[in-house]
Amino acid sequence: MVDQSIASLAKKLRAKEISSVELTQDYLARIKQLDGQLNSFITVTDEVALAQAEAADKLIAAGSTSALAGIPVAHKDLFCTDGILTTCASKMLHNFVPPYESTVTGRMLASGAVTLGKTNMDEFAMGSSNENSHFGAVKNPWDLEKVPGGSSGGSAAAVAAGLCVAATGTDTGGSIRQPASFCGISGLKPTYGRVSRFGMIAYASSLDQAGPMARSAEDCAHILQSIAGFDANDSTCSEVATEDYTANLDAPLEGLTIGLPKEYFGDGLNNGVATVIQDAVKEFEKLGAKVKEISLPNLNLSIPSYYVIAPSEASSNLSRFDGVRYGYRCEEPKDLMDMYKRSRGEGFGKEVQKRIMVGTYALSEGYYDAYYLKAQRIRRLIKEDFVRAFNEVDVIMGPVAPTTAFGIGAKTDDPIAMYLEDIYTLSINLAGIPAMSIPAGFAEGMPVGLQIMGNYFAEAKLLNVAHKFQQATDWHTKNPSLAEGA
Template sequence: MFEQSISTLAKKLRNKDISSVELTRLFLKRIATLDPQLNSFITVSEQQALEQAAAADILLSSGKGSSLTGIPIAHKDLFCTEGTLTTCGSKMLNNFIPPYESTVTSRIQEAGAVMLGKTNMDEFAMGSSNENSFYGAVKNPWNLDMVPGGSSGGSAAAVAAGLVVAATGTDTGGSIRQPASFCGITGLKPTYGRVSRFGMIAYASSLDQGGPMAKSAEDCAHLLQAMAGFDEKDSTSSETPNDDYISNLNTPLTGLKIGLPKEYFGEGLDPKVADIIMTAVKEFEKMGAIVKEISLPNLQLSIPSYYVIAPSEASSNLSRFDGVRFGHRCDDPKDLLDMYNRSRAEGFGTEVQKRIMVGTYALSEGYYDAYYLKAQKIRRLIKEDFVKALSEVDVIMGPVAPTTAFGLGSKTSDPVAMYLEDIYTLSVNLAGIPAMSIPAGFANGMPVGLQVMGNYFAEAKLLNVAHQYQQNTDWHLQTPTMAKGA
């Protein structure tokens, strides 16, 4: 049951083959049994889930509801959920229960989905391995000694292990796609502005974007359909109408123009990963696609540009965590400065503090032009590269990450190696275009994701491309051994 798709489960719920309460209990039991090994949840909201499931059953029995009604899902713990602890993976928010609901979670709730809980993540979404969580590292279901990727590592691991049907994630520099790749699931980072950021705790506002994480492109389409769309509460959300993501899934790919950027296949890429990507591309050629080599010449500059812009914005976004109104406050502050210093030193973990300091430095008087402004110029170049490439091809394909999931603790002492993990994903956020990770095979015993990038608001096209691939392959249907144990 836990391996089934949203549309299959929706049909079963509607046919009363199973009730939402039964389905919810089944998944809650899987969480209770398996999650102690994975640590993918920070909060499991059992009682609330059962209440939502009961409500969904009533709705379904009156013939109402959407394809998500009664389906158990989970949210990354940076979406504010009214009345439910929202930590952002940080000690800073260890006591934070929002009195409001994010737009994403509220839309998914309105669609009738049942929230089982909140998933673990790198603190404030800063990380590529999910080792930066105050609540401990998340393990990869395919190998418990490996990282699940980050920062949406909890969502990725939970979906891969069948603890939820689908989950939300957020992607600032690869935080949906890289863990999706490492855990062998499907994830979509939408166009910047496609999904509202209201109620999503900000890391880097000009890059952050929420998106769906699920086993298949079809499941992602169902979730995105509920999440996406203009929100007057987010000034950067787009008024471009949503496409119908479901009905576009079956368009044939004959004549699809695929661009392969040569910079994505250079030094640093694990040859076994490269082979898998090329095999996947051949599969598309069999479906009638045309492949063309392209160039994204500024790819290398995406790392320095990102690691100036994102920390700069973060240094400002995280100023509100000052111990004054909510969150962690140190004991017995002797004065205001002491309260600020100790509350923030105690509340934020090392990686967060590091990025706040980098960002503060980059924005400082005398350094702003050399760092922040320069980074913004590079950002424009990167965007222009993509705009040019996407005027010649329909989609761009390449690896999501240079390697498969690495060992827990293996890169924690080498931040630069950790940052290089994001080389293939960062530029997409800098440009603001949508991109997906699709399971495409296994190397080193671990899953490998194919990245598919598209033009602005081409989510329907990406989901169509991914779905057609998944009609012809079964990589997305693989289940880790540990998940079969319950």
């Protein structure tokens, strides 16, 4: 069952080989059996899921053609879900039950998907290892001593372990792609503005983007089809028309030009990871693609630029968590200032507090020009690098992260090393282009993801390139022994 794709399950549901209720029960049972080891869910919504599954069975019986109808999925716990606890993995929102549904989860519900629960994450999506959660670290299903990546680590681990068919994630600096790479699944960060941010609890508004995390590019395409497109509730959501994301998955890759940025293969890249990526590129050459070396000269500036812009926006976005209207409020506040200080001091974790302070500093009078404005200028340079590159090539490929999943606790005392994890992913968010991570092999027994970057709104092309690779290889079908054994 672990291996089943959305397409094959959709077929079985329509052939009445299985009902959505049965499928949902199976997945709920797997969560009960395995998640004690993984900690990938914060909330499991048994009753809601079974009710939704029942409704989906009726929908299918009535002839629904939606690929997602009756498919059990999980949502990262920063999508507001009406009547369902939404914590952002923070003590600050440990009791927050939204009165409304986010656009992403709402659209998936409308497509008939079944919500199994809400997945663990780095608090407020700040982290690369899923160790910054009020609800405890998530374990990598391939090695329980290792991190699943972050911040969408719960979604990645749950998909990899077969605790859900697919999941949603969000990506501000790599938070879909890096955990997808570490857990051996497929994940897509769409173009900024392709998917509505309405109902997504904001980390850094100009960088945040929701996307699918699943077992294959094809499954990602089905989910993207459901969630993409204009939403009047989000002013930054694009009006560019969506495409049929599954229609051209099989288009041949003859003549495709792949750009390999030399900056992605320099110092710091683990040899095992480098080998996997080089082998994957060879596979594409076999499929008829041509390879060209390119340069993205400002890549090294993406870390300082990101770590000014993202915390600046976060420092403002997270101001609403003040203990006044919802969420955590400290006990017995003496006065207003005491309530603010203690509610926020006790409610936010260390990493969140650190980024709020960095952002507050960067926006302060006298520092704004030197930090925020300069970071915005660098952001434009990074964007121009990509625009120039896509004049020459169709897609860009490289590693997602310099290493495979590292040990739990290995980098928690070394924030610089932790931030360097994001070197290959941050610039994509700064530029706003789409990118995927797909399983491309293993290094020392741990999965390695290949990153495929595309031009603005070229999601269909990315999915096509990824799907052709998955037709030619079987890396994406590999399962951790923990999942196989269950």
